[in-house]
Each structure stands twice: as C-alpha cells, then as structure tokens.
Amino acid sequence: MGKINIEKQDSVKIYKIKKTLDELSRISGRGTELISVYIPKGKQLHMVINNLREEQGTADNIKSDLTRSHVVDALSRVQQRLKLYKNTPEHGLVIFCGALPPEGGGPIGSEVIKVWEIEPPKDLSTFLYRCDDHFHVDILKDMLKDDNLIGFLAIDTKDAGWGLLHGDKIEVLRETSSGVAGKHRQGGQSARRFERLREMELSYYYNRVAEVTKEFFIDIYPIKGLIVSGPGPTKEDFLKSNYLEYRLQNMVIATLDTSYSGAEGIREAFLKAQDVLSDFRLSEEKKLVERLFREINARSGLGVYGMTDILQLLKNNVVDTLLITDDTNLYRLEVKCKRCQNVQEEIIERPKLIPRQTEMLNKPCPACKSMDQEAVSQDIVDYISLIATPVGTKVEVISGASEYGAMLSSLGKIGAILRYNPNQ
Numbered sequence: 001m002g003k004i005n006i007e008k009q010d011s012v013k014i015y016k017i018k019k020t021l022d023e024l025s026r027i028s029g030r031g032t033e034l035i036s037v038y039i040p041k042g043k044q045l046h047m048v049i050n051n052l053r054e055e056q057g058t059a060d061n062i063k064s065d066l067t068r069s070h071v072v073d074a075l076s077r078v079q080q081r082l083k084l085y086k087n088t089p090e091h092g093l094v095i096f097c098g099a100l101p102p103e104g105g106g107p108i109g110s111e112v113i114k115v116w117e118i119e120p121p122k123d124l125s126t127f128l129y130r131c132d133d134h135f136h137v138d139i140l141k142d143m144l145k146d147d148n149l150i151g152f153l154a155i156d157t158k159d160a161g162w163g164l165l166h167g168d169k170i171e172v173l174r175e176t177s178s179g180v181a182g183k184h185r186q187g188g189q190s191a192r193r194f195e196r197l198r199e200m201e202l203s204y205y206y207n208r209v210a211e212v213t214k215e216f217f218i219d220i221y222p223i224k225g226l227i228v229s230g231p232g233p234t235k236e237d238f239l240k241s242n243y244l245e246y247r248l249q250n251m252v253i254a255t256l257d258t259s260y261s262g263a264e265g266i267r268e269a270f271l272k273a274q275d276v277l278s279d280f281r282l283s284e285e286k287k288l289v290e291r292l293f294r295e296i297n298a299r300s301g302l303g304v305y306g307m308t309d310i311l312q313l314l315k316n317n318v319v320d321t322l323l324i325t326d327d328t329n330l331y332r333l334e335v336k337c338k339r340c341q342n343v344q345e346e347i348i349e350r351p352k353l354i355p356r357q358t359e360m361l362n363k364p365c366p367a368c369k370s371m372d373q374e375a376v377s378q379d380i381v382d383y384i385s386l387i388a389t390p391v392g393t394k395v396e397v398i399s400g401a402s403e404y405g406a407m408l409s410s411l412g413k414i415g416a417i418l419r420y421n422p423n424q
Contacts, residue, residue, distance in 0.1 A: 009121055011281075011397040012385050015326050017118055018144060019379060021137045024096055024116065029133040030108070031067040034098035035074045036136040038128035041092040048127075049079050055129065070099035070111065071131060077113050092124030093117065096135045148280065151223040151251075153213055154258065154265025156234045157202065160209050162216050163266035164223075165282060169402060170270050172263045173216055178205045210243040217248060227276065229256040229269035282404075288323055288396055289404040292415045301421030305411035307347055314384065317391040318418050322384060325413040327400035330380040335360045335373050342367035353377055 027034065039048055056075045062068035074097040081095060096118075099111035122143050130136045152163035152170075157180050162173040180201045217223045226248055228235045235255055242249065254276045258268040270277075277283045295303025304310060307330075313319050331353050335344045342365050348356055357375045364371055378386075381397060388395050399405045400413070408415055 009281075012381065012395050014121060014144065015381055015397040017121065017140065018326070019381075020116055020118060021141055021144075024135045024137050027098070027100065027135060029098055029100075030111075031064060031070070032131055032133050033067050033070040033074065034132055034135050035071070035078060035096065036128065036130045036132070037078060037095045037097075038124060038126055038136075038139060039088055039093040039095075040124045040127050041088065041090070043088055043092075043127060045082050045085055045088055049082055051129065052079050052082075055131070059131075066108070070113075073113050074098055077115055081115055081117060089119045091120045091122060094120060094124070094140060096137075098135070146281070147222075147224075149221050149223045150277065150280065151213075151217040151221065151226045152229070152266045152269055153209070153226065153235075154229045154261045154263075154269055155209060155238060156230045156232055156261040156265075157205075159262045160212075161262035161264075161266050162212065163263075163270075164216075164221055165270065165277070165280065166221075169399075170267065170282065172266055174212065175262045176208075176212070178202075180205050206238055206241065206243040209238070210245065213248060214245045217251075218245065223251060225253040226251045227254045227256065227269055227273055228252055229258045229265055229272070230261045231257070231259055231265075234261075282402060285396075285398050285402060285404045288321065289398065289407050289415075292323060292417055293407065295417060296411075296415075301423055302418045303415065304418060305415040307412065307414055310414055310416045311347075311384075313416060313418065313422065314387060314391070314393060316422070317393075318420065318422050319388070319391075319393045319416045320419045321394045321396060321417045322388060323396050323398055323408055323415045323417075324381060324384065325400035325405050325408055326381075326397050327405075327409075328380055328413045331377050332380055332383045333357055333360070334376045334378075336376070337365035337368060337370055338372045338374060339370040340365060340368040347380065 037048070037052070039045070052075050056072055059068060059071040059075065062071060078095050078097050085093070094117070096116040098114065100114050101111055118140065120140060120143055124143075126139060128136065128139070146166050148166070150165040152165065154161045154163070157178055159175060159177045161175045164171045164173055178201075180198065217226060228239060238244075239249070239252065239255065244252075254273060256269050256272050258265050258272065260268055274283055274287075292303050296305070304313065310319065310322065314322065329350045330347055331350055333346045333348050333353060333356060335357070336342070344360065344366070346356065357377065361373055361375055365373060381395070385395050398408050400409060
C-alpha cells in the first residue's frame, strides 16, 4: 500500500479548453464549411499541409460560390497557421476554422474567417479532417474526462457502501445491508451451531461484496486505486481472506479506520485519506479553499475576497495564490479612445457584455469627447492568468459544482491568499 500516482493537470489550461469547446459546440455553419483538423502526436506537419492542399483542390467542385469560397479560405488559413509550427506540439494539435458571422450577427456574405488552435491535454493518437456544418469536438471532450478514478469500499458486518472519487466529485454508488446475524445467539441454538451459521452468512456476504466491488471498479469504472475503510477488524478480515478479485487486491492503496460503514463511511474515509490522495484534484481544492477560509477567519490579512480588491492586489504583486470558480461567467470589457488613449474598463456578466459594449461605444470619450473608440473583451480567467504569470502568482480554477466550489461561491466566486499583509 502506498501513495497513488495521479497525473496532475493545469486547471487554467483545462478551463480554457472547456470554455473554447463549449463555444465551438454552439456554432452552426450555413453550409458544410466548418473545418476540424486533429493532428496526432509525432505526425509530420508537412504531410498534413499536403493533405489540406489536396482537400483545397477538391473544394473547387463545391457548387455554391459562397460555400466554396469559405472552405477554400478556411483551408488556406489552417495551412498558414501550421507553417508557424516547427514541429507538432508534445501531445498533438487540434485546429478548428470556419467562416462565421461577425459578433452581433450580420447578413450573408459578411462572414469572417476565425481560427481556434488547441493543444490537447493528453496524447492525441487520431488524425482527423472533417468539413461539416458543425465542429467535431467530441474527441477533445472525451480527453477532458477525468480518468483518475479512485474507488471506496466502506464495510463492516452490518452493511457496506461503494463510492467513487472522480475529478471534483465524490459519489456514493450503492449501499447494502449484510443480513449477517449479530454476535449474540438466540435461545435454542448451541454456541457452536450459531457460530457456524454466522460464519456461513459472513462468507456469503463477503462474496457478495467482492462481486459488486468487481462489477463497479473493474467492469464499469476502471479505477486507479481502492481505499477500504470501516469500523473494527471487518475490513482487514475481508482483505486477508482474499475475497477480492486479484486485480482489485493489488489496487488497494489504504485501509482506514472509520466510525461508520456504508455511505457515511465513504465520506468519512475521503476526509481521512488526504495524505494518500494529496495529488488528487478534489483533495487539492479542499486544501486550497480551507486555507483561504482559515486566513480569513484568523484575520491575518492574508486571506481576501472581492473582485475589485483582488485585481488591484494582483497588479501590485501581492497575491500568492488566486482561487476562482469555473462558473464565474464574467468578462473584462475595455473601451479605449483612439485619440487620447483614455481607457474605460468594467467587469461584467457574459449575457450583458454585447449590450454594454454597444452602449459604451455609442457614448463619447469622457476625456476628449471623441467618438473614435474601440472595444476589447476577455474572459476574466484569461485576463487574470495573463497578469498573474509575469508576477509569479499561481491561479487555481475551482469547480463550482463541488462542495468547496460552493464555499468559494459564498465569497463571490473569487478569493486570494496573499504573500504578505499589505496593511502592515
């Protein structure tokens, strides 16, 4: 038994990929003119470029002038982007490209070519070229599914429970009662007969538990490790008697003493397994959020919350670690005057972004009264990570769906742990 090796992933990178895929999933083309290109790890880029040139020749046969023009332009743009790479990135490369209406909509013929480049989080082994009325994002979405699964079995002689830890969620899969008689025999039975019957019931119960454990953690969920918990010696007896299938027996990474079995035992075991699961994402999120709340409650000056204050502290190089939930749905809107360079900025919710941008552009510059202004918007996590990198601040994106994400949401979905107390 020992510490399980969990592959860590950059939470900001995963957030950006998920956000981009969500955006791409909502896009529909006016014809079969949206291009998806998946380039596997190690594939020679010049071969991909040659393939796209051949597709470009085929595209000349498209009957619709507008669709033909869009497809040819998109293929040209993809080839241009590929020529900027010396080699295929470490895990491969995915490019989506197509002609889309300008932001806010527009008539047919006003489309502009847009390109998205994504480096997958894991090794890509599939080469794919598709020209369709939608972008093919399923392969990338499958790669984002968390395969670092940990199984939990909480058992004693009364009942058992099975749980699964995956990404930002611990889930109780099932509970069952044992049907095993208590240790005190009923009248009319000899002690030996009662003990023999109880041992048979226990053996049947252990076999039933082992079968369900195999069904869950071998057949349905391919776990990387198994934690067995429960009160008393039942868990040790179960493991020593080799009821578990040999593959699961080799996956046991810890046995933990808990006060409960069943569903409550699973939750208790997770809380007690922090050392074993120190590299697991949910455990990481728990430690980060608990540390933030500890600093806030201690009034040390090292724990802060509130978007405006945190952004200012970040720019002043005071923030050590910044926590933000993945469901914040905020954007930074910047309107800049081309004449006097005056900048107006606001943090605004995504649904209100376009109306507010239009409103600000229709008003004169407050400094020089010029109407010649331009607007730029950026997802708040992208903006934060951009200004955090030069000052060495660590940014962690916390799942808003988890228990600890809900705790962070109570503070406005953002918090920060500082390097020092700026008020001292």
